[in-house]
Amino acid sequence: MLRFLVRRILGAVVILFLLSIVTFLLFFGMPRDPALLMCGKTCNPTSLANIHHVLGLDKSIPEQYWIFLHNLILGSDKFAQGPCPAPCFGYSYHTNDQVWATMMDRLPTTLSLTLGASVVFLFVGLGTGMLAAWKRGTLLDKTVTAGSMVISSMQIYFLGPLALAALVYQSHIFDKPAYNDFTANPVTWFTGLIIPWVVLSTIFASQYTRMARSSMIEQLQEEHVRTARAKGMSRRYVFFRYAWRGSLIPIVTIFGIDLGALLGGAIITEYTFGLPGLGRLAVESVQFSDLPLLLGVMLFSASMILLFNILVDACYAFIDPRVRLS
Numbered sequence: 001m002l003r004f005l006v007r008r009i010l011g012a013v014v015i016l017f018l019l020s021i022v023t024f025l026l027f028f029g030m031p032r033d034p035a036l037l038m039c040g041k042t043c044n045p046t047s048l049a050n051i052h053h054v055l056g057l058d059k060s061i062p063e064q065y066w067i068f069l070h071n072l073i074l075g076s077d078k079f080a081q082g083p084c085p086a087p088c089f090g091y092s093y094h095t096n097d098q099v100w101a102t103m104m105d106r107l108p109t110t111l112s113l114t115l116g117a118s119v120v121f122l123f124v125g126l127g128t129g130m131l132a133a134w135k136r137g138t139l140l141d142k143t144v145t146a147g148s149m150v151i152s153s154m155q156i157y158f159l160g161p162l163a164l165a166a167l168v169y170q171s172h173i174f175d176k177p178a179y180n181d182f183t184a185n186p187v188t189w190f191t192g193l194i195i196p197w198v199v200l201s202t203i204f205a206s207q208y209t210r211m212a213r214s215s216m217i218e219q220l221q222e223e224h225v226r227t228a229r230a231k232g233m234s235r236r237y238v239f240f241r242y243a244w245r246g247s248l249i250p251i252v253t254i255f256g257i258d259l260g261a262l263l264g265g266a267i268i269t270e271y272t273f274g275l276p277g278l279g280r281l282a283v284e285s286v287q288f289s290d291l292p293l294l295l296g297v298m299l300f301s302a303s304m305i306l307l308f309n310i311l312v313d314a315c316y317a318f319i320d321p322r323v324r325l326s
Helices: 002-028 034-039 045-055 061-074 100-134 139-150 157-172 187-218 221-232 235-247 248-263 268-272 278-287 291-319 319-323
Strands: none
Touching: 002 291, 045 157, 100 139, 100 157, 100 187, 100 248, 100 268, 100 278, 100 291, 139 187, 157 187, 157 268, 187 248, 187 268, 221 235, 235 248, 248 278, 248 291, 268 278, 278 291
């Protein structure tokens, strides 16, 4: 297991390295010069050249990338804004704030949105999927399956405005969604995120419903499940003791990918409800051609996806003994 984890971690480092190179090259392929955004309306060639020098944009691309890697691993005290401890992504071109501090300031919003929605869509999705598999072929099964397919065809940018119009602007049941610090007031934190949680979890719950149902039905056809039933074990015991555990493998795989991606930023959800999270920060970094901020968000998001992929692979051994033995 240790050798496996070391291989996966080294592979993740290589992927992050290649991703940073691709992002660097794509940035310099963009038609806009970030220095022009900082130069202002009274920009002149001298001011523009000075900004290029301050930002390091007058150096070659390989040299800039090498400086970026050095600062990321070891930190730097050569910035005009002040020292930048590792992991140092530099300072934002647009706001002049430290990139890592900006991301950590936005992370609680994304973390709250992701974890709250994950609890909802896992509970609802797995519950309805298992129920549909238990009642396979009945009206309940057909209703759940058809409903999940209809809901999964919808998108957040469609459900989000509808939820805001119905629950906030017309009925005034809820206040407009907003992130509030959990430590300051848990109640306002909870009420401010109810609508984003419900909308985000609705899309994912429908997918997990169909996945849980199909996975459970497949497990019920396995030889060890049929053998357990032939030995006289009750249907309920076999369902929850044998089939349910085996059906978790594909669900855990997809959940790890989804959770990592959401922690990297739920872009559409955050923009729809005006939540200042990492997803919205990623869009802002592209809008303002902010290379340090763009690199920071991209590498952080990719790190979350890779991290949860590694954790999912490690969890296989605990979920399925066949994986552990192999």
